[in-house]
Amino acid sequence: MTFTYIVSLQIHLRLPICLPLIHPSLGCNLSRSLEINEICCAVSDGRSLLLSACLVESTEARLLERDVLASRVREVEEENRQIRLQLSQSQGLNTAEERANHSECSRSPTAEKCELIHVACVCAGHNASRDVVTLVKSILFHRRNPLHFHFITDTVANQILSTLFQSWMVPSVQVSFYDADELKSEVSWIPNKHYSGIYGLMKLTLTKALPSNLSKVIVLDTDITFATDIAELWAIFRKFTGNQKQVIGLVENQSDWYLGNLWKNHKPWPALGRGFNTGVILLYLERLRRIGWEQMWRLTAERELMSMLSTSLADQDIFNAFIKQNPVLVHQLPCFWNVQLSDHTRSEQCYTEVSDLKVIHWNSPKKLRVKNKHVEFFRNLYLTFLEYDGNLLRRELFGCPSQLQHALEELDEDDQCYDFRRERIMVHRVHLYFLQYEYTPTDDGTDVTLVAQLSMDRLQMLEAICKHWEGPISLALYMSDAEAQQFLRYAQASEVLKNRKNVGYHIVYKEGQFYPVNLVRNVALRNVNTPYVFLTDVDFLPVYGLYDYLRKSIVQLDMANTKKALVVPAFETLRYRLSFPKSKAELLSMLDMGTLYTFRYHVWTKGHAPTNYAKWRTATTPYKVEWEADFEPYVVVRRDCPEYDQRFVGFGWNKVSHIIELDAQEYDLIVLPNAFMIHMPHAPSFDISKFRSSPSYRYCLTTLKDEFHQDLSRKYGSAALKYLTAQRNI
Known part of the structure; x- marks a missing residue:
């Protein structure tokens, strides 16, 4: 705002000598009259200055007055200079604020400290x-x-997100889930052409779906990225209070869709002007319920569907038709709260600088491939959060200690094995079914799932395993957030993996310094849908046809009614390229030729010696073997088998301890005569290198073994003493 102040210099006509003393910087306009000259100067100091006329009665008086006037004018000049400086600084500040989003939003208050912010999303699949x-x-x-996040989910999303948030353990975050199936009847009668399907209409039902005592909620699409504190958006609800009629906050649509000029004969649903986009909504639920929202949107939809026949943009069409009839109910949000990157967007008119961006909306089926002159900047911002380490978001807001902190405080930091014990109580984030998964149960109840775990350096084994095993697979992948995205791109580009929908990929996010191998195995084991599991490692390729052979063996050996663990003999090759044997006869020939070896025969013979390879060569029927110390075969068991002991991390005893537990529970170990698997060569893992080079690592592994035996004795009594005795006799 500019204020105009008047400096009047009233000078008698007989004092023209005074006029040149007015400095040009005052910006004065001279006007003469017969009696006075008035010099009016537009300045900015907020005061009106009057300079006395130059009165002279004599030459001396004239000179004296001239000096006085000159001094006074200099004072005015200096004061004027200071005023102009202040004005320019003020104008510069205002200009900067105007540049920042062209609104006063940057000065608007955020939510109160500790105020709970409610966010709702519809998420399915x-x-x-x-x-x-x-x-x-x-x-x-x-x-x-x-x-407090409120998710309207189907069964799939409920399982995935509930597991994710439980394992994420973010402080001061609550999560509630609502069954989308219970809401389908509310909107299933509406024909919808949008790619989101029936779930694209679910936001219409939020007044019914969400708790009745919830008064306000921010509703977001899943393809939204925030570039600022969501509390700023929540604070806009306060502006609703000035008009009790306002119930919905929306950003104007940034494409010409609702103007109806995108193509010939384009007939959109009715909308107010350009319409509004529903990717970001402020819903004043309390007021919506008061005005009878459920009945109002239904009547609107029924009326418009008589001529429109179906929705093109799902709930957005109905929201806009409703607002067209009730414009006083909408509170228009500044456009930077929903910068829309759709195909026909004009969103670049909404921002001029980075500071303008608040929310980015990828509302195009093309998502990151959408055409926009600033799309690289938006894509980089999106990728920042896509690959951001979610563990870093576990920070405390108010300094309240978490459960993990309490558990860590109970550990002795002077313990030589502190890092191992810390690893055991660490909670890793888990994202189940990272990719599309479909499974149809078999009728005979003999289906078996291959269960394995891997890290990024074993990714190349996935295609080969899928070619060798046609049955369902449950894989747990230990990766960082960035590596998970690399895996996603790899899987989506692979023709082999794209065509397999019966493979469940479960991400266990990296944290800590050890590889929590048994925790990762348990994640894969817990998320199996078949009655039986084949517990293996990703470095092994099963013989072609093993899936069908195992299902027949399950019936033959009556595994449904007995406790058996079917042993699949393990072999290895030192060659990276191998002509894989298609039968037992071919394998024996390659074994005799030295192309194949029994697994770890030269490094860890005890691990698989009880399989009795000599007997297996000629066996035609399954045979039973006895447990021996350090035996760690790969087995087929019922899904309800014991889980792996998670105290064992990194290298050493992670599988041995599991076989001990099976034996303690009186599982019979049965070797299958026509089954086999071959270990493919790879570089040594980081953990085995630490085991070999670190005495401290080996000491701690021995300590963990002793503690495992003690726990085993408490659990199984005197029957477990044989395992401790066998270990001491080694």
Whole structure:
């Protein structure tokens, strides 16, 4: 704002000598009259200055007055200079604020400290469950308030997200789930052409789905990325209070869709002007319920469907038709709260600088491939959160110690094996079914799932395993957030993996310095849908046809009614390229030729010696073997078998301890005569290198073994003493 101040210099006509003393910087306008000259100067100091006329009665008086006037004018000049400086600084500040989003939003208050912010999302299926994690990361990264997420989910998303948030353990974050199946009847009668399907209409039902005592909620699409604190958006609800009629906060649509000029005969649903986009919504639930929202949107939809026949943009069409009839109910949000990157967007008119961006909306089926002149910047911002380490978002908001902190405080930091014990109580984030998964149970109840775990350096084995095993697979992958995205790109580019929908990929996110191998195995084991599991490692390729052979053996050996562990003999090759044997006869020939070896015969003979390879060469029927110390075969068991002991991390005793537990529970170890698997060569793992080079590592492994035997004795009594005795006799 500019204020105009008047400096009047009233000078008698007989004092023209005074006029040249007015400095040009005052910006004065001279006007003469017959009696006075008035010099009016527009300055900015907020005061009106009057300079006395130059009165002379004599030459001396004239000179004296001239000096006085000159001195006074100099004072005015200096004061004017200071005023102009202040004005320019003020204008510069205002200009900067105007540049920042062209609104006063940057000065608007955020939510109160500790105020709980409610966020709702509709999320269904594997892909949406993966996408919403990036949204959540961007919110958590900027947030300063406690959050309560409300997810409308199908069964798949419920399982994935509930596991993720339970294992994420983010402080001051609550999560609630609502069954989308119970809401389908509310919107299933509406024909919808949008790619989101029936779930694209679910936001219409939020007043019914969410708790009745919830008064306000921010509703977001899963393809949203935040670039600021969500509390700033939540604070806009306060502006609703000035008009009790306002119930919905929306950003104007940034494409010409609702103008109806995108193509010939384009007939969109009715909308107010350009319409509004529903990717970001402020819903004042309390007021919506008061005005009868459920009945109002239904009547609107029924009326418009008589001529439109179906929705093109799902709930957005119905919201806009409703607002067209009730414009006073909408509170228009500044456009930077929903910068839309759709195919026909004009979103670049919404921002001029990076500071303008608040929320980015990838509302195009093309997502990151959408055409936009600034798409590289937006893509990089999105990728920042996509690959951001979610463990870093576990930071405390208010200094309240977490359960993990309490557990860590109970550990003795002077313990030589502190790092091993810390690893055992660490909670790793888990994202189940990272890719699309489909499984149809078999009728005979003999189906078996291959269960394995891997890290990024074993990724190349996946295609080969899928070619060798046609049955269902459960894989747990130990990866960082960035590596998980690399895996996603690899899987989506692989023709072999793209065509396999019966493979469940479960991400266990990296944390800590050891590889939690048994925890990762247990994640894969817990998420099996078949009655039986084949417990193996990703470095092994099973013989072609093993899946069908195992199912026949399960029936033959009556595994449904007996406790048996079927042993699949393990072999290895030192060659990276191998003509894989298609039968036992071919394998024996390669074994005799030295192309294949029994697994670890030259390094760890005891690990598989009890399999009795000599007997296996000529066996035609399954045979029983006895447990021996350090035996660690790969077995087929029922799904309800004991889990792996998670105290064993890195290298050493992770499988040995599991076989001991099976034997303690009186499982019979049965070797299959026509089954085999071959270990493919690879570089030594980092953990085995530490085991070989670190005395401390080996000492701690021995300590963990002793503690395992003690726990085993407490669990199984005197029957477990044989394992401790066998270990001491080695």
